[in-house]
């Protein structure tokens with residue numbers, strides 16, 4: 151192992167870099183989770199989470215990775231054999247579909263090319279054809295972390311409404327919440343699934359379900375077996391600021407600080423920052439003469455960008471050189487994209503110079519890996535960062 155100095159560049163699209171303030175907040179004594187101080191913290195957090203999800207309804211917090219919150223969304227709302235409509239947007243959509251099948255649901259998995267999001271017109275046609283309303287839920291990954299493609303949830307909602315179909319809408323926002331605009335209530339989402347370790351700038355270990363009234367109503371008759379994931383004991387105990395089991399106390403300290411950071415910057419500014427860094431990243435990729443995997447300009451992710459390598463070049467070789475020489479982690483190609491793409495995470499605790507350093511490392515890595523690149527790529531990104539102000543003068547605070 152090479153000895154490296156300075157800070158590691160963790161530029162995978164999650165887990166993301168944890169701000170020092172969040173790390174310090176977690177380095178505090180664990181308290182009695184049945185005492186008054188803890189109840190105050192929980193009640194504060196349950197309120198402070200609402201604007202981030204864009205909901206006035208309950209948010210259930212689990213001491214689990216995002217995968218746990220996927221399972222919670224399904225087992226709380228559905229019954230064995232229920233039909234579920236899923237879309238193959240990439241690796242994570244494929245895993246969620248597999249889980250649904252494993253839980254005994256009847257999954258209709260619409261194939262995709264891993265370069266596009268969910269097609270709202272196709273969804274509308276599928277639901278219009280389902281005149282008996284046998285589809286009980288539509289499950290969509292908002293930001294497909296394996297491809298850097300963001301599906302358009304408002305158009306997906308509109309497609310369901312146009313078909314006058316009663317299916318629940320479940321959305322995975324594990325890599326979009328706190329990075330890309332998202333509105334649970336306004337967009338009529340029934341269950342939003344989220345995790346701590348991406349846009350929320352926390353270590354892994356917490357996940358979330360934001361739950362609509364319609365989803366709560368569905369949970370009263372849903373017959374899939376559930377115990378740990380059952381929303382009701384959690385929502386009930388949460389009323390007084392408690393959990394039905396031991397919560398991840400220190401991660402909750404971190405969550406309080408992370409939510410304060412998002413609030414101080416302002417969510418619109420947070421989303422604009424991510425979109426701008428994504429634009430600068432694409433400017434570099436185009437400048438290098440390489441291709442962005444996302445094939446639809448309406449669906450570029452603000453959280454990460456996947457770079458497609460020319461056919462004869464191995465994307466893993468680039469990642470390996472960058473890790474060895476420059477101590478930076480880039481995201482690997484997942485599933486069928488293995489070796490064909492690498493992913494640049496530009497989400498969470500991130501600024502212009504983090505991006506400049508990241509893209510400089512990628513450019514040097516491409517050169518060292520023998521990829522044919524035009525070295526004007528980095529300059530194109532720097533030009534964008536210097537010419538496009540981060541925020542309108544006088545607006546927003548330093549975070």
Ligand SMILES: *Cc1c(COP(=O)(O)O)cnc(C)c1O
Pocket residue numbers: 164215216217218242291293294295322323324325345354
């Ligand atoms: C990271 C991620 C997951 C998996 O979450 P875990 O915390 O690893 O269980 C699921 N979906 C998406 C979109 C993700 O980015």
